[in-house]
Amino acid sequence: MNRRELARSLTAAESIDAPARAFEPWRVLGVTGSPGVGKSCLVDRIVSRWLERGERVAILAIDPSSPISGGALLGDRMRMASVDSGEDVFFRSIATRNVPGGLPSRLNRMVDLLIHEGWTRVIIETVGSGQSEIRIVSVADRLLLVEGPARGDVIQAEKAGILELADLIVVNKSDLAGAERVADDLRLSLNFSDGEPAPVVLCSAETGSGIDEMVVAIDNLPNARGPAIARARERLLATHQEYLLSHPLFADALKGLSEGRLSIEEALNILQRG
Numbered sequence: 001m002n003r004r005e006l007a008r009s010l011t012a013a014e015s016i017d018a019p020a021r022a023f024e025p026w027r028v029l030g031v032t033g034s035p036g037v038g039k040s041c042l043v044d045r046i047v048s049r050w051l052e053r054g055e056r057v058a059i060l061a062i063d064p065s066s067p068i069s070g071g072a073l074l075g076d077r078m079r080m081a082s083v084d085s086g087e088d089v090f091f092r093s094i095a096t097r098n099v100p101g102g103l104p105s106r107l108n109r110m111v112d113l114l115i116h117e118g119w120t121r122v123i124i125e126t127v128g129s130g131q132s133e134i135r136i137v138s139v140a141d142r143l144l145l146v147e148g149p150a151r152g153d154v155i156q157a158e159k160a161g162i163l164e165l166a167d168l169i170v171v172n173k174s175d176l177a178g179a180e181r182v183a184d185d186l187r188l189s190l191n192f193s194d195g196e197p198a199p200v201v202l203c204s205a206e207t208g209s210g211i212d213e214m215v216v217a218i219d220n221l222p223n224a225r226g227p228a229i230a231r232a233r234e235r236l237l238a239t240h241q242e243y244l245l246s247h248p249l250f251a252d253a254l255k256g257l258s259e260g261r262l263s264i265e266e267a268l269n270i271l272q273r274g
């Protein structure tokens with residue numbers, strides 16, 4: 001499949017005849033964190049290292065808040081330094097505004113397709129905001145949470161869920177004041193959670209400091225830390241949502257609801273029939 005065909009297939013992302021994806025060795029890295037913490041710059045660094053050792057890397061940027069040279073849906077747009085050229089990198093940004101759950105419903109199939117087509121690593125960058133941040137564990141084999149030095153004093157309650165699921169926490173922008181303190185705070189709060197706490201590493205995508213250590217930490221991530229039940233929950237919810245959204249009567253059910261002809265229960269009943 002050439003790039004054009006691949007791009008087209010990703011858009012359709014129909015079911016492919018791929019065997020169920022094995023989780024070991026892992027292939028799919030989710031990268032999440034608040035807007036502007038430096039996710040894309042870090043991804044760029046990671047991709048460079050992986051390319052050097054011969055990986056073929058596909059990057060899916062979910063609904064980037066800072067448009068990537070022209071914005072989402074153009075596909076195949078390359079901004080990052082590591083992806084100037086080269087057959088071994090594929091980049092795609094995906095708009096999901098107004099998609100409930102915050103992830104494109106076909107993301108799992110897109111990933112299966114990329115792996116089927118020989119991409120050895122897939123990175124999914126998604127902006128962290130509540131539920132969509134957590135939903136990423138329905139697709140990613142490993143999850144990297146990026147923080148910055150400007151974090152508030154209190155670990156926000158909504159962050160607790162994602163902290164529990166992250167396999168590695170990277171405090172980026174270590175060249176700026178405050179990063180060490182954020183890392184200490186994170187380590188402290190992780191110590192209160194059950195089980196082995198996720199490692200917290202400091203680095204700067206800007207200066208390159210700490211990047212080697214971060215890549216080593218990623219490469220050596222043990223089994224996914226997040227509770228299996230939480231991962232399973234997100235997979236089930238994501239699949240159920242996709243099922244509802246792709247139901248041929250979904251639009252009818254919505255219309256009936258909005259016009260007051262159907263109750264929620266009646267609408268659900270319609271959608272639960274095959």
Ligand SMILES: Nc1nc2c(ncn2[C@@H]2O[C@H](COP(=O)(O)OP(=O)(O)OP(=O)(O)O)[C@@H](O)[C@H]2O)c(=O)[nH]1
Nearest residue numbers: 034035036037038039040041065066173204205206
């Ligand atoms: N000082 C400093 N600035 C950085 C570092 N990493 C990234 N930045 C800057 O932070 C800004 C945001 O970087 P991005 O990589 O686009 O951040 P992002 O998290 O991908 O942002 P969104 O995708 O919009 O959520 C850019 O201006 C970067 O130059 C760093 O290590 N140190």
Ligand SMILES: [Mg+2]
Nearest residue numbers: 039040064125
């Ligand atoms: Mg970004």
